Amino acid sequence: MKEHYYVALDIGSTSVKAVVGEKFHDGVNVIGTGQTFTEGISKGMIRDFELARNAIKDTIKKAKISSGIEIDEVFLKMPITDTDFRTGEEELRFGGQSTEINGEHIEELLETIREKEMHSDKEVITVFPNYFKVDDLHEVADPKEMMATQSLSVNAGLILINRSLLMNAVKCVEDAGLTVLDVYSDAVNYQHVLSESEVELGGVVIDIGADLTQFGYYERGALKYAGSLPVGGNHITNDLSEAFNTPFEVAEKVKHQYGHAFFDLASDEDIVKLPQRDGEPDIEVTPKDLADIIELRLEEMLLDVFTELQEAGITRVSGGFVVTGGTVNLLGVKELLQDLVSEKIRIHIPKQMGARKPEYSSAISTISSGIMFDELLEYVTINNY
Numbered sequence: 001m002k003e004h005y006y007v008a009l010d011i012g013s014t015s016v017k018a019v020v021g022e023k024f025h026d027g028v029n030v031i032g033t034g035q036t037f038t039e040g041i042s043k044g045m046i047r048d049f050e051l052a053r054n055a056i057k058d059t060i061k062k063a064k065i066s067s068g069i070e071i072d073e074v075f076l077k078m079p080i081t082d083t084d085f086r087t088g089e090e091e092l093r094f095g096g097q098s099t100e101i102n103g104e105h106i107e108e109l110l111e112t113i114r115e116k117e118m119h120s121d122k123e124v125i126t127v128f129p130n131y132f133k134v135d136d137l138h139e140v141a142d143p144k145e146m147m148a149t150q151s152l153s154v155n156a157g158l159i160l161i162n163r164s165l166l167m168n169a170v171k172c173v174e175d176a177g178l179t180v181l182d183v184y185s186d187a188v189n190y191q192h193v194l195s196e197s198e199v200e201l202g203g204v205v206i207d208i209g210a211d212l213t214q215f216g217y218y219e220r221g222a223l224k225y226a227g228s229l230p231v232g233g234n235h236i237t238n239d240l241s242e243a244f245n246t247p248f249e250v251a252e253k254v255k256h257q258y259g260h261a262f263f264d265l266a267s268d269e270d271i272v273k274l275p276q277r278d279g280e281p282d283i284e285v286t287p288k289d290l291a292d293i294i295e296l297r298l299e300e301m302l303l304d305v306f307t308e309l310q311e312a313g314i315t316r317v318s319g320g321f322v323v324t325g326g327t328v329n330l331l332g333v334k335e336l337l338q339d340l341v342s343e344k345i346r347i348h349i350p351k352q353m354g355a356r357k358p359e360y361s362s363a364i365s366t367i368s369s370g371i372m373f374d375e376l377l378e379y380v381t382i383n384n385y
């Protein structure tokens with residue numbers, strides 16, 4: 001059997017990440033990863049083209065070495081910024097002729113929906129089926145191999161993103177010598193962070209990165225709502241830097257080493273020395289002092305997410321909240337959240353060896369999207385058992 005690998009690329013605000021993986025049972029087996037910290041990206045957007053392109057090249061080089069695989073094609077993920085959501089319907093008619101539904105029928109339907117959605121400033125990045133109907137009967141998730149005589153129809157979700165944002169991300173990846181096979185919005189990717197029961201019951205994924213806090217709500221297996229707020233770990237570091245008059249770089253290091261998101265549990269015994277920005281003598285603080293600042297900002301960010309969800313009419317989250325992204329490396333995030341909501345809370349850290357960092361969740365779930373669409377459209381049906 002020919003080996004088939006998926007490479008996902010995540011151009012994040014602090015680092016570019018790549019994950020090389022393959023389908024394994026119902027999940028993703030990770031073969032290798034690459035990560036490069038860069039100043040070329042901020043707020044999920046390319047700020048310095050050359051820096052970003054070099055970071056992409058370096059990341060792919062690292063992923064090649066760590067996986068032992070040649071990489072020239074990638075799946076690119078886009079953040080949920082400047083993003084619109086629509087619904088579309090389309091139908092294929094068979095005029096009484098018995099037809100076995102295959103991937104090509106599904107692709108034709110989804111492509112027609114994509115082509116009908118034309119805008120000057122926005123581009124469709126992902127079209128995903130909510131449900132199909134064969135001969136106008138009941139709803140099915142995947143109609144392949146079913147027989148139809150009259151029609152196959154689909155109700156699909158569309159995700160559109162700012163065209164310039166997309167074009168420049170794709171150009172940057174192509175200029176790094178890569179081919180972009182497809183682009184998936186994190187709004188579709190995050191469903192793969194949820195377990196089967198969470199995505200059925202209705203679960204929220206929150207990805208707290210550096211400049212962005214992104215979230216999605218999924219219910220009965222489908223995306224219901226997604227959004228993002230322009231805040232993240234960098235704001236926490238900034239607050240620490242301001243509160244204790246210490247350089248950003250110091251605040252960032254200290255946050256990693258002693259940071260705690262839940263004041264009540266943070267230690268007040270360790271002593272942390274903080275150099276001062278104006279050359280004054282170092283000051284001494286405890287992790288509890290740091291937690292005081294960290295908790296305040298993180299709580300505000302989470303409350304803003306809850307407010308937006310509530311405004312969108314999402315008031316009961318039976319499947320619970322799943323939190324991931326680099327900022328959940330902080331201790332105490334679960335305890336803080338549990339203090340704010342009564343729903344079940346889970347911190348998501350990928351379990352795959354070599355990728356056990358919450359900041360890899362977006363890239364790994366991009367691979368899951370790649371596998372999902374390949375199977376839906378019958379591009380390849382590979383199982384590396």
Ligand code: ATP
Binds near residue numbers: 013014208237325330
């Ligand atoms: P974004 O998603 O916002 O575009 P990104 O994808 O680059 O950015 P991530 O890699 O998910 O973001 O997370 C980076 C953030 O996580 C940074 O703010 C960083 O300070 C924080 N972070 C990483 N490791 C730790 C740690 N051990 N303790 C505390 N914070 C951490």
Ligand code: MG
Binds near residue numbers: 012013209210325
């Ligand atoms: Mg990110």
